[in-house]
Amino acid sequence: MNYKEPDAMKEIHEIRLKLYEEKKGLSAVEKANKTNQTAEDIIKEYKLKIKLIRRTRNYADAVA
Numbered sequence: 001m002n003y004k005e006p007d008a009m010k011e012i013h014e015i016r017l018k019l020y021e022e023k024k025g026l027s028a029v030e031k032a033n034k035t036n037q038t039a040e041d042i043i044k045e046y047k048l049k050i051k052l053i054r055r056t057r058n059y060a061d062a063v064a
Contacts, residue, residue: 005013023031039052
């Protein structure tokens, strides 16, 4: 049976693969910092009235 993937799902898979490739070699703290930075950019761009809570600032905080 042949299955044709819908265009929307194909686009989602491409985006997820791109994000995986970008974060592939990063440590957990680096991934968290990158995600936090992206969230901050979105909050500023759309002028959202929410506050980003950071649980760790760097590797030393994460392992302490």
